[in-house]
Structures are given as structure tokens and as C-alpha cells.
Amino acid sequence: VFDYESDLANPRKGGIEGALLEPKYHAATLWISTISCAPFVVYLLVSGSAEASLILLLVLFAVVAYSAKHLRFKEIPVLDSFTSAVHFVGPMLFGLSLGHGNLLNPVVALATLAFMLWGMASHAFGAIQDIQADRQAKIASIATYLGARLTVRLAFASYAVAAVIVIFLPDRFAFAALAALPYLIVVGREFQITDETCESANRGWKRFIWLNFFAGAIISALLIGPS
Template identity: 30%
Template sequence: MTTPEPRSAAITRQTSTVARLVHISRPVLWINTIGTGALGMWLTGQLIDVAAIPLLVWLTLPFNLLIYGVNDIFDQETDALNPRKGSIEGARIEPREVKLIAWAVAITNIPFLVYFVIALPLPAVALILLYAGVFVFYSAPPLRFKARPFLDSLSNAAYGLPLLILPVALEAPPVWPAVIGLLAWSVAKHAYDAVQDIDEDREAGITTTAVLLGPRGTALWSGAWWLVSTVLFALISVPVALVNLALAGTLVVWMLLRPAPATGRKLYPLSVAFPYIAGSVASGLLLAAMFLGIYP
């Protein structure tokens, strides 16, 4: 006869499982989804729109678990070689966790997707499915954009899609310079961050944009895209554009002066802080304009 598990032990185990799933979702990077979603809502001229709340909730744990859970499932070989994994920068999963992660991704995302199909305009649903699909197939075969140079970087433009999804879902006009600017910014950011993993990716037989171009070439690639984003942001806000230029310029110049994966690892904290700093400036100016009645 099996002895029932004590209630306290069951709660501890469940809490541990939830904490593990949160770790896998990389909370330090949630700013790229929920932050962008909130900014997309504010750009419609609404401080808070009740219709946007389900989307904003989805852009926290559920969607980030989809992005990084799927990534961890298919990147186990590379992650095993990567000293960054197992920290706040990303989990290093064990094969026995694959089933748990797959079920967690499904359980946390499918109800939202069903709701969106029922409640949101068709164009918004199409964009949401595109958004989710790009990140699934960034890591998963048969497309696996991660292992396709240039497509790996270009596919990560999808990080900018919440600036389009939220207005379309709320039936408001998108602010196109902001949307396209963030798409370009995201292309640059992905390639730049991949420089630190060049050695591990090469050893695992994965040819990313960073592996193909090398640190110096990747700095130039990212710099070009960040310059495009700066020009587009300047059409909306010169202060935001200047902050973007200063941070991007620091990252690019430093990499050009010391082109090596070690430089990417050293600068990664600044790269992580980049969206927090630029997003705070953009959000602060936008909210101030809304409260003063200047925007929209």
C-alpha cells in the first residue's frame, strides 16, 4: 500500500516545480515581451485598456516559457557546453525535464491562444500566431532558424511585434516608425548577444550569424541595424533616439576595439540593461505626454 505524500511535501514539490519553470522562462528577459506590450498599449493613447490585459498577462510567464522552454528542449547539446547556463541568464535542463516543460508550455499558452481566436480581430490573431510560430521554429526543427545564419538574427525581429499586435488587437492605428524601428533593433540585439556563444555554438556544429561573421563582422551587422532603428526612433522622439544611439554605440565600438566572445560576455549585462534603460526613457516620455494631454 502506497503511503500518501504529506501535504507539506506536496506543496514544497509544486512550489519547486513552479520556481523551476519561472527560471526556465528567464524573468530578466521578460522586459522584451511584457515591456514591449505595455508600450504598444500606451502608444494607442490608453494608460490601461481592459481588452489588453489578457495579452499583457500572456506576455509574462506563458509566452516567455514558450520562447525559452522550447529553446532549452532543442539546445541541450549546446547548453551543456555553455558556462552561462544554469544562472539567471538561462537554465540548463535535464532530459527528464523535457516532458514537464512541453506540458507546461501547452497548458500555459493554449488557453490564451483559444481566447485570442474568439475575442480578438482576425488580423491580431494572425500576428499572434506569427509571433508564437517564429519563436517555436527559431529553436525547433524542421526550420530551426537558430542554425541558419542571418535567418537566426532576422527572425528575432519578432521581438518587436507587440508594438504592432497591441494596436491591431485594440483596433488602433500602429505607430509605424516605432514598430519598424523595434523590429530592426531586435535583429541587431540578437546577433550581438550571440557573439558570446560563438565558441560553444561552433563546437556544437551550429553556424549562427555571429559564428559566420565573427565578432567584428557581427558588430558591424548589429551596428547597421541599430543605426536604422535610431533613425526611425528619431522620427518619434529625439531623446529616445539619442539614448538608443549612445547605448548601441558603446556596445558596437567596444566590440570593434576588442573583437572576441569574451567581450560579448563582459558586455552582456549592459546588453540586458539596454531595453530597460531605453524602454524606461521611451515609456517615461510617453506617459508624461499622455498625462499632459500632448499625446495622442
């Protein structure tokens, strides 16, 4: 809804990589999104601890602040990638807190840091393909600020550091580092990318859509598997 005007100028939008919703549906979409979520938010706030409620409110704020007018965190370089990562990591932390997990546990802290780096790397790499379109629309991002080549190398480094961190997790969870290998290969292929050839990163981004299923399967198997 909030990105409609800029998405019109982006050739990627209009399909699996981002729908284009006609303006006449914008108001209804916002109302339905708010009303459909409200009962669950209220229930979770009432039934959860103060810690869990605070995390939930922060996550909801991050979701709105990313695109909403007058906030638009997505247009503040680096903060855009951080906020995007919070959309993934925040629900995990909320679930742990709601289940009375110890968020200060060293294992949880390491996993959270690795997950944040993964999320920021994914967002940063995804922003590369839109450098030209974003600059034409006068939209800032981590990629328009750092440039294609530096951004892709920063994304590669973030994935690599996340994998190294995960290796130090106990028991079988260290094998989660294997999930990062395909991402490193895909991102590594774009090391020589330039701002002028930024759209070539789309081929890697499309692979991410399927790699996420692979990574999710590995993590899920490790979580539910025997110790």
C-alpha cells in the same frame, strides 16, 4: 529544452544567461507551457480581428520555429536575428491591432522598423560571444557566418539606423533615440573583436541586461507622458 545538448557545452549557460533544465523535466515543461498558454491564445483568437489573429499566430510560430526540431530558425544566419526580433516586435503589433490601431500609419511603420533593427542588433551582438562554442557544437548563427568583427559592426550600424529613424517620429517620441546611445557605446567598444576573442563580448552582453531596463524606462515615460 531544445537547446539542452548544445547548452551543456556553453560555459555561459546555467544562470541568468540561460538555465540548464534536466532532461527529466523537458516533457513536463513543454506540456505545461502549451496547456497554460492555450486558454489565452483561444480567447485572443476569438475576441480579436482577423488581422490580430494572424499576427498572433505568426508570433507563436516564430517562438516555436526559433528552437524546435526540424525548424531551428536560430541556426539559419540572418533569419535567426530576424526571428528573435519578431519575438519583441510581434507582441507590439498584436496589441496595436487588437486595439484597432492602424498598422499602416507612417509613425507606426517607422517605430516598427526601428524596433526590428534594435531587436536584430541585440540578437546579433549576443551571438558573438558564442562563436567558438557554437562552432564546436556545429551550430550556425549570424555571428558564426559573418565572423565577430563584421557582426559587431553590423549590430552597431543597426542601432545607429534605428536611432536615426526614431528621430523622425513626431512630438516627444523623437527623444526615444536617446535610448540607443548606451548600446552604441557598449557595442562600439568591441569594434576590434576577433573570432578568437569573441567571448570578450560577454562583458557588453551583461551590460545589456541592465541597459534594457534603462531603455524600457525611457520608452515607457515617453508613451505615458503628456503630449
